[in-house]
Amino acid sequence: MFDWDDLRIFLGVARSRTLADAARQLELDATTVGRRLTRLGESLGANLFEQVGGTRRLTESGHALFRHAEAVESAALSAVAQVTGESQSLAGQVRLSVAEGFGTWVLAPAMREFHQSNPRIRLDLITASGFLNPSKREADMAVMLARPQRGRLVVQLLGDYRLHLYASEAYLASQGTPRRPADLRRHVLVGYIPELIYAPELDYLGEVLTGLEAVLRSTSINVQHQMISHGAGIGVLPDFIGDRDPGLVRILPDHVELTRDFWLVTHSDLANLSRVRAVAQWLRHRVQALQDQIKTG
Amino acid sequence: MFDWDDLRIFLGVARSRTLADAARQLELDATTVGRRLTRLGESLGANLFEQVGGTRRLTESGHALFRHAEAVESAALSAVAQVTGESQSLAGQVRLSVAEGFGTWVLAPAMREFHQSNPRIRLDLITASGFLNPSKREADMAVMLARPQRGRLVVQLLGDYRLHLYASEAYLASQGTPRRPADLRRHVLVGYIPELIYAPELDYLGEVLTGLEAVLRSTSINVQHQMISHGAGIGVLPDFIGDRDPGLVRILPDHVELTRDFWLVTHSDLANLSRVRAVAQWLRHRVQALQDQIKTG
DNA sequence: TCCTCATGCTGCAATTTTGCAGTCTATCGA
């Protein structure tokens, strides 16, 4: 019988695609990772990876093993959770991946409250460019804009939010206020950098009016907001950003209104851990409050 | 994260109840087994076993872990099976536990045929006193007389067989032939040793007539058969033994006829391996042939 | 085209793991 622990290493490499990366995640040396992978392959008599350029891809055998290895992992994690009583305890670490705007404007202001309710949960708020993938275990949970199609995930709809065009009063005073969507072509637009967009749901301008292109661009919604707020131009912002900034005005609110959904994505293995449920509940409350606030405000 | 391989050791100890025994099964030193068990317990922060006399019993935490560890094992075994192509290949080892009589008189004569059909399967026929337990992985499959109640097992009814009282013509010539069941009390009876009986289904004599006791006893049905065959007394034998011996005669066939079932029990993890299915199919055929033979014969 | 950076492999030393003896303890049977 082969060493079951080698499956843990195998999973790491299969997910991160390089030995070095896997080694970091596993807190081992890349050499060790390589050697244990070789050992596993030998004892199974199968070639698990093919090296294409810098990265390793699973072979057919590798894919077959991967599914089973995930099952092993799942069982092992449940084992720890149950035996250590972790599944019942509101303690431990949760890594949550969110979009930058949501993290900055919705979650960050409420973190104090969360920590007071759950002092023993360490909540890491990750706003990497691109959502980290719970199915790759880069994060435990993620709030995403689209429902992921595959993976061992538990997905639930948190709610939706609206977006409008915003501009500062200073900008409108100097450049005038657009009356019709077509007027937008004559204005300075603020938006994302299309090549670096990490979710198709963020491609707002194309939806507002075909062919519309931003000239002031950033990968960061916060940078965009600051530009708009300081009178640089007109841009699409979520209401939970635009409405909070008293210096901003909605532009063409009757013509341009976008809606997006928030999806909460959790790895199946973790979905019934108390601490994960606590975070999920908090997220549902935050999004609920967000929607109530917009309605009444 | 703890070493997943330690779960393998844990399972071994949980099943065999002693370090030394587990060590033999795992092909490790008992010292190593003990130390890795300690390490696992420490990294989970739980006491897994309590020592009661010579044996180790699972604590509550241990029980919780056990179920998960079995899930890990199951996934790991599937992994090997699939990657090595073992699941499709008619090769490898199968350990089959059967009752001695069935093994000797039904299976052994057909082993040549099995081997010719499946030359790459090594079939171990185990006739230990008592059935080995597939759920403890002492055997891969077992033909049992009763349907086991629990365990991760796949159970199917193979068929039934009949038993009658038999005696040799020599015995009857010297001691006379019983005419009524009550006559049996005056005869020399051959049977099992009640204290050493390993399945309640083997307690035939009580079923024939209350209070009937054997004086010539053995734990082995083959020894009993030899005694009966050589004129030592009257005893219950399966028809597949008694009818094959031309020197034996059925006694009181209209009054005494017992029926027993054959159950094929396979560990769930192995049930869909080709080699295991091949053995199962062969067993079904053997039992079918046995029943046809009795009917027509 | 060259340079830089990161990956991944080989040799070596340090650490860890493992197995073997020997010892102690507990259970079973005479």
Place this chain on the structure above:
DNA sequence: TCGATAGACTGCAAAATTGCAGCATGAGGA
């Protein structure tokens, strides 16, 4: 009550695993 047997724990040497340093290779950018 006393051996006999088997299980489990401690010291020590052997073997394996691991990490580090150095080097080759290949991809991406200036």
